[in-house]
Amino acid sequence: MYEAYLRALLAPLGIYDLTEGSVSGAELCGLAAGLDGVSAALETVERESLTATAEGEGLDRREALFARRPAAVTPEERRKAIAALLQIDGDSLTPAAIDQTILGCGIRARALERGEGRLRVIFPDVGGQPPEFEQIRDIVLDILPCHLEVEFYFRYLLWDECEQLGCTWDAVEAAGYSWDLFQMLSPEEA
Numbered sequence: 001m002y003e004a005y006l007r008a009l010l011a012p013l014g015i016y017d018l019t020e021g022s023v024s025g026a027e028l029c030g031l032a033a034g035l036d037g038v039s040a041a042l043e044t045v046e047r048e049s050l051t052a053t054a055e056g057e058g059l060d061r062r063e064a065l066f067a068r069r070p071a072a073v074t075p076e077e078r079r080k081a082i083a084a085l086l087q088i089d090g091d092s093l094t095p096a097a098i099d100q101t102i103l104g105c106g107i108r109a110r111a112l113e114r115g116e117g118r119l120r121v122i123f124p125d126v127g128g129q130p131p132e133f134e135q136i137r138d139i140v141l142d143i144l145p146c147h148l149e150v151e152f153y154f155r156y157l158l159w160d161e162c163e164q165l166g167c168t169w170d171a172v173e174a175a176g177y178s179w180d181l182f183q184m185l186s187p188e189e190a
Contacts, residue, residue, distance in 0.1 A: 001039065003032035051082055067142050072106030081106045085143070095119070101143055107136050111144075118149045127184030129154050156183045 006028050010016050016024040048058030055075045062082045063069050072081040084104025095113040102109055102121070108130075112120045121140055123130055130136060137152065144150055172182055 001032075002035040003029055006032050006035075051079055051086075054079065077106045080104050098144060102140060107139060109136065109140070114151065117147060118151070119144065120151045120153050122153045123155065127155055127157070157185050 007018055010028070011018060016028070018025050018028060047053045047055065051058070051062060054062070059075060059078045059082065063078070066085055072078045081104060084101045095111055098119070099111040102111055108125060109121050109123050112122060114120045133152075141150065177185075
């Protein structure tokens, strides 16, 4: 990359023999290779130093600053989670700000205010307890202020909903559902 640039830069001076195989040409080739390596290293440092563009080491180092690793997997989700965690400050205690921080951390949950000092965390699109609940619980409890009472709410299909939908055991068995699977369905899926 830099070899052509250096040749074009030095050729007008006329004091270097830049033909292939010459001493000056070999030195130029060596310098260009060194500059190419430095350029690649600088591009990596620049990318990893910004949260918005970091992909590997930069994200790992930022996540190490927090008590718990965000529940995000892809680089894009990890970037969003780190950005959300970095925004927590003294003005982040409103239900909307807490909800935004939880969602920003890659946790598919919502925080709902339940009265003075009480908060309910729900998992809207998940039936039952999410598989990674222990990690999510620890992250949510780290994010939320310690003076709030936190209640985790899990969604199961209710008998009333089954009756309203006209579900019968014959239909449930014909669909191939076990009881454990059936109770995790949302009313729209039943």
